[in-house]
Each structure stands twice: as structure tokens, then as C-alpha cells.
Amino acid sequence: MLDTRQLQYFATIYEAGSLAQASQVLRVATSALSHHLAQLEHRVGEALFLRKPRGMEPTASGHRLYEHARSILRSLAAAEADLRDRAGQVSGQVAVGMSFSAVKAIGVPFISQVVRDYPEVQLVLTESLSASALPHLLASEVDLALVYNPPPDLAVRTEPVLEERMVCVGRPDIIGDTEEPITFAELLELPIILLRQGVSARAIMDDISLLKKIEARARLQMNSVQAIAGSIEAGLGCVIGTRLFMQDQLQRKTVHARPIIAPELSRTLHLCHFAARPPTFANEAIREVLLDNVRAAVREGRWEAQILLPPEA
Structure with missing residues (x-):
């Protein structure tokens, strides 16, 4: 031993x-x-x-x-x-992995609430392009992870949290200066810049068959949010993402967004944890704070999505 x-x-x-x-x-x-x-x-x-x-x-x-x-x-x-928590305050280290979009929507409110409500918890927050959070979880680097479209894995338990509709984002001269939806077939004819989320691009959408068509037609594939944002503003192509993902650029009106139809594209955010590791009091407390902040962000319009969680008690 x-x-x-x-x-x-x-x-x-x-x-x-x-x-x-x-x-x-x-x-x-x-x-x-x-x-x-x-x-x-x-x-x-x-x-x-x-x-x-x-x-x-x-x-x-x-x-x-x-x-x-x-x-x-x-x-x-x-x-x-x-x-120790059984007899007193919730304490200990809790490591949370979040995608770029999740940090953008709830990062600061989540951190603020943990600091205020659980001062004895040492929070470790890791921002990652979504698919890379799952290997971190399996390597025991994080206790909880918000991951888009995680692949099936018996070692990981997943809980659907919300669903987001995807849009096409680019300069009007690239994607068209109109609010009308763009069809998937029309989208494939555009210069697509693909965000490769960690080791794959499956976090972009639920439908893998459609994703493979996009991967085959993509002009550029990048693993950097900053590089993609700069490339889109420079007119080098367009991206399939969410309004939240490109929120700053959309607010500055340097880029434009169009809904995608025939079919509509969506992705699902899951809360994941390691199945073999029993939850601690601290993990359970931070999990509830995390989900409360997700619900609040959707309810207040900061996160354009449909909640998949059961109603609050």
C-alpha cells in the first residue's frame, strides 16, 4: 500500500x-x-x-x-x-472550470457571491474553451465544470443547464446587412472562421453531422477568442456563435448577427463532475451558487438562452 x-x-x-x-x-x-x-x-x-x-x-x-x-x-x-464542515463553516478548496461565455455572463457575480457567502472556501476558477474543461475535470484539476455538448463518458456525470441558439456573426458586407435569417446552406457558402474549442469544435452545436459539414468548409480554424474577434472585425470571415460570445463587438456595431435556420443550430451547456468522487459540502454549496447565477443571468436577460434546470424549490 x-x-x-x-x-x-x-x-x-x-x-x-x-x-x-x-x-x-x-x-x-x-x-x-x-x-x-x-x-x-x-x-x-x-x-x-x-x-x-x-x-x-x-x-x-x-x-x-x-x-x-x-x-x-x-x-x-x-x-x-x-x-470539518460537518461541525462548522463550509470550507476548503473548490475548483470550477467555465467556458468563455459562462465567465462573460456570470463570472463576476458568481465570484462575488462565493466570497460573500462562503469566506472559508478557496475558489479556483479556470476559464477555458469549453471542450478542454473536460480533460481538466478527469485529471482532477477541477471539481465542477460548465461544458458545452460534452461527449459521453462514464467517468463524468452531466446535468443539462441551458440551451443557446446559435447565430452567424460577421461584418454586414460579409453576411449581409439584414435582420433576415440565413439558411444553413447559405451559411456554408460564406468564409467561416471556426472556433476550435480545445481539442474539437463540438461545443459549437449539438448536431455532429452538421458540424462536420462546417468543419469541411471552414476557411480558418482558431483556438483564440481574441484572434477570431479581430479577424471578424477585419472582414476576414464570419463565425457561428452566440450573441453573448460576440456581445462586445455587437454592442459597438462593428459586426452584425443573423439567426440561422433550416435547420436552427443550438448547443447545450452541462454542469459536469467526476462520477467517482463523492460530493463535499463545499462542492454542493458552490454548485448551488453556480446554478443560481445561471438562472439569474437568463432571467435578467444577460444570457440569451433557455433554462433546462428544474424549477427552484
Whole structure:
């Protein structure tokens, strides 16, 4: 059985890059760290580091063990904090992953409410292009993630939160200076700039078959919101997104939006968490704050979407 103290020492050496630096962080003698590391390597039957003159370089086995160690140590810390919560305030670290659109709609109100209502919670907020949030969740880097159209995965539990209708956004000289809807067939003839959300573009819409047609016709594919916004304003193409996604540019009237029909395109936002990890009091509290802020943003018109959550109690 692996020793949790040895795992902690190993993880610190991995992150610090040397025994000397890890010794300073842990306030443990270098010789003691070296001894525990040797015991751990003997237990797992593999070298975990290559010893070099200027530090420790993880081996392939070291990289793999670090991923396990990080998950184990995080779960232990969450369990310890959760048990303390039974007798008092909700506390501990909660890491939340959000897409760019979610941060734009509810980021500041959400953070403000957590700070006000749960001062003992250490909130870690990560903004990511949506599909990349799921690997972070599986790697135990986040506890909760708001993800668009997550692929099926037995390791992750998902809860539909809201549905957004997609529009075509671009300069009027590119997409037409009209409020009339544009058909999907007409859309494919335009110079599309595709937002690749992390490792894929599936977060753009629910229908994968339509998405493949768009991917085949896209002029440019980018993984940068800023680059896409600048390219659209420069007249290099148009993008399929939501009004919220390009809200600033639409308000400045540097770009124009047209609804898409035949068929209409939509995407669904899900709240995801790791199925094998039992929820803590802190996670449950932050989850409710998160969903309350989503409901409020839709109700107040800050997020143009249809709520899929059950009514509030």
C-alpha cells in the first residue's frame, strides 16, 4: 500500500524539480526526502526520476504516478475539509472550470457571491474553451465544470443547464446587412472562421453531422477568442456563435448577427463532475451558487438562452 506521506513528498519533488527545492518547501531534510523517495521507488519497482546535476527529471513512470498522486492527495484534502464542515463553516478548496461565455455572463457575480457567502472556501476558477474543461475535470484539476455538448463518458456525470441558439456573426458586407435569417446552406457558402474549442469544435452545436459539414468548409480554424474577434472585425470571415460570445463587438456595431435556420443550430451547456468522487459540502454549496447565477443571468436577460434546470424549490 502506498504511503500518503511518501506521495506528498514525491509530488513536491516533482513540482519543485529538485530535492533541495522540495526540502525548503516541506521543511524536511534533503536526506530524509531522498530516503523516502528511494523507498517509494522500491515499492513501485520503477525509477521515478532521473538524477541530474541540476535537478530531478521525472521518468515516464514518474509522470504517471504524479497524476495518480495529485488525485489522491486532492481527494484526501477534500475529505478532511468536508469532515470539518460537518461541525462548522463550509470550507476548503473548490475548483470550477467555465467556458468563455459562462465567465462573460456570470463570472463576476458568481465570484462575488462565493466570497460573500462562503469566506472559508478557496475558489479556483479556470476559464477555458469549453471542450478542454473536460480533460481538466478527469485529471482532477477541477471539481465542477460548465461544458458545452460534452461527449459521453462514464467517468463524468452531466446535468443539462441551458440551451443557446446559435447565430452567424460577421461584418454586414460579409453576411449581409439584414435582420433576415440565413439558411444553413447559405451559411456554408460564406468564409467561416471556426472556433476550435480545445481539442474539437463540438461545443459549437449539438448536431455532429452538421458540424462536420462546417468543419469541411471552414476557411480558418482558431483556438483564440481574441484572434477570431479581430479577424471578424477585419472582414476576414464570419463565425457561428452566440450573441453573448460576440456581445462586445455587437454592442459597438462593428459586426452584425443573423439567426440561422433550416435547420436552427443550438448547443447545450452541462454542469459536469467526476462520477467517482463523492460530493463535499463545499462542492454542493458552490454548485448551488453556480446554478443560481445561471438562472439569474437568463432571467435578467444577460444570457440569451433557455433554462433546462428544474424549477427552484
